[in-house]
Amino acid sequence: MEYRKVIIVGGGVAGLGAAKTLGPNVNYLLIEAQDYLGGRILTIDAAENVAVDVGAQFIHGKEKNILYEICEQLNCISDDSNNIENGVLVILSDGTELDSEIMQKAKLVWEDIIQEAQAKFGDTTIPAHYSLADYLQKHLKERLLSSLSCSDNIIDGLIDYFSSIELIENGCLSLSDLSLIEYGSFEYLDGEDEYEFKNGGYRPFISYMKSFILDDNRIRLNSEVIRVKYLEDSHQLLVHIRHHNKTNEEEISTILCDHMIWTSSLGYLKENFSSIFSDEIQLIEQKKNAINNLGFDTINKVAMVYEKSFWPEENHLIILLHTQKQKLLTLVESLKALLNTKETDIQTIIEAIHMYEVLSSTEVPVLICWFAGPAALLLENLSEKVIGQICHEVLCSYLNISSELNQPKHVLKSEWYKNRFVRGSYSYCSTKSRTKDREQLRIGYAPDGIPRIQFAGEATNAKFYGTVHGALESGIREGTELLSIINK
Ligand SMILES: Cc1cc2nc3c(=O)[nH]c(=O)nc-3n(C[C@H](O)[C@H](O)[C@H](O)COP(=O)(O)OP(=O)(O)OC[C@H]3O[C@@H](n4cnc5c(N)ncnc54)[C@H](O)[C@@H]3O)c2cc1C
Structure with missing residues (x-):
């Protein structure tokens, strides 16, 4: 033997x-x-000269990060990584842009609350079943309302967006599953939160x-x-x-x-x-x-490769705030007719779309949508054509431009739950x-x-x-x- x-x-x-x-x-x-x-x-060639990481994509932190050290030696980390905070466009359901100052303020409120939640690490006075969702529910809306002068709809849209980022970062189905006492156990390394790779x-x-x-x-x-x-x-x-x-x-x-x-x-x-x-x-x-x-x-990603970009050149991140329920319903109706897909599935997917990230590592225009929660599982059963079409139509509708002129050339999606040797993300x-x-x-x-x-x-x-x-x-x-x- x-x-x-x-x-x-x-x-x-x-x-x-x-x-x-x-x-x-x-x-x-x-x-x-x-x-x-x-x-x-897992890096896949989505098209010629377009390498897409369908699994891990960033390096988190620099100091004492052995991965960063290796990749720096290999000269494969992108120089653009430091610009990650710039070029963010936030659009509301009516197609207008959210004032960047409001977004900045909202982000500061969010970061403060997250830090406070992290500081609860190991606090034995907190009941074990307490989740991050419980904590947010108690503090987030109230603090956003008192810090920002904007409508309830915008506040709700911001809460939705921040919550979806948190779902993605933690890879959980719901923030009610995320332990509050253990939330601060993850240690952030000094340096940028996310370093990107070159092509x-x-x-x-x-x-x-x-x-x-x-x-x-x-x-x-x-x-x-x-x-x-x-x-x-x-x-x-x-x-x-x-x-x-x-x-x-x-x-x-x-x-x-x-x-x-x-x-x-x-x-x-x-x-x-x-x-x-x-x-x-x-x-x-x-x-x-x-x-x-x-x-x-499970979290999953959808990558859309385009012939040419149709979003504002200077933006590398487009955030959608779903501030009008009616807009969602109209989108669902029009996509249902177009795609021959279940109405509830389309709605779950659209509600989960909160951002489009422009892949900076290639000259070819590529947008990435990250999905968490029930939508991440659901998209594994939709074809690349259908999920790509939903992501594309939603963006065009928010940008108020025709979706027909700029169809994605290729669509790629991950299926981390279907992969029986992994069964999820992290x-x-x-x-x-x-x-x-x-x-x-x-x-x-x-x-x-x-x-x-x-x-x-x-x-x-x-x-x-x-x-x-x-x-x-x-x-x-x-x-x-x-x-x-x-x-x-
Ligand atoms: C969508 C997504 C995005 C992510 N983004 C980031 C990011 O931006 N930055 C970051 O730092 N991390 C990210 N991660 C997390 C990161 O990818 C993982 O933490 C890391 O790659 C896990 O490595 P591992 O070796 O522990 O496990 P794995 O990569 O899962 O390796 C385990 C291997 O074991 C094999 N295997 C399983 N069972 C058997 C068996 N019985 N016999 C033989 N082989 C077996 C599997 O096929 C697999 O190849 C992301 C993950 C996902 C899914």
Whole structure:
């Protein structure tokens, strides 16, 4: 039977970080269920010279950010990143522009409230079930009303917009799922909040990480680890692998190893953990609460590639505030006739459209819409043509220009929930979870006193969960620990 000292499960950034750390002298095999390396980092060519990151897109923070350091060396970070605050256009339902001063003030109010919510981290006087939504409901509207002199409709539109950004940032289905006490557990690194990439997106970073795996025999793609059993006699792990080949035929193989670093997403663990480790009752007991309690839902993106831009040149972000219910209803009516799609689906999607981001990394005009909440799941069942058309028509209607002249040339959408090796976007602290759940998820399984199965991946990082740098750090962390065990 094939033998390896170490098996790394998952070729996302955590798995690649672990492989780089173990280095060429350790006999490891990296097993990846899909046909590419990168996992939730996936760069797709939407058109010629247009690379779109359908998963992770930004680098969050600079100081002490190992991801930033690598990408800076690779010279793949865009110089425009610092301009992220400029060129924002905010349009209301009647097509008028919101005064930028009002938007600035609203943003300051929002940021203050968010900081106050973050400061509640660990406050044991707050009931455990209290969510960010509870906190916002109590404070946000009142504070916006007292700081801004504008109509109730605009205030409601602003609340909708800020809430949707928060849903996207946290990857949760509803802000009622987001724990208030744990909300401040995520640590922001100094520097800009979001650094963008040059054209090519995350691709150079993934190539760089892969370059440390010198030998292709150390990577097995299209191979899913389906069962792991600890053998008491030999202190080894018996690993069952299902290989998917192009003809859709399945083949099962087994490998023995001494150690394993497991890096799959929390979404995958929620669905498969108890069957993969069904022989390891102790391990299941150790982790089942953490896996159940931590949150993992879906966000998705739609990218639209155009022949030429039709939005104001100087704007890189167009925000829509849905200030008139009637406008939404009219849009739903006209799209229903055009698209032959369920009215309620169209409405859910339109209500979730709050911004169009101009992709700065390419000369070709590309708009990106981010979706969270129920709309993110719903769009996975719509065709690219339909979802692209909805996004396009809504923008044209708000800009008050003809939608026919400037149809998108290509539309691309992500489907992170349908991907059964991921099942969502990234982890968050739900009202059922506590920070210690991440520690519980991380802790290694040591049936003979020596850690045999270690756990990495973004969800195991208590400070930087939900990010690429958090995932990378977790892989390096487990790789380093394993090296010290092997070298003892
Ligand atoms: C839409 C979206 C936008 C995002 N935006 C950002 C952003 O702008 N900035 C940021 O920092 N982060 C962002 N993230 C989060 C970031 O992408 C993730 O935190 C990070 O990539 C997770 O890496 P990972 O290695 O932990 O997990 P993954 O990337 O999920 O890697 C795990 C790998 O394991 C494989 N696998 C699973 N089960 C098995 C098995 N049984 N056998 C073999 N292989 C298996 C999977 O196929 C996968 O490739 C975003 C994510 C999404 C989905």
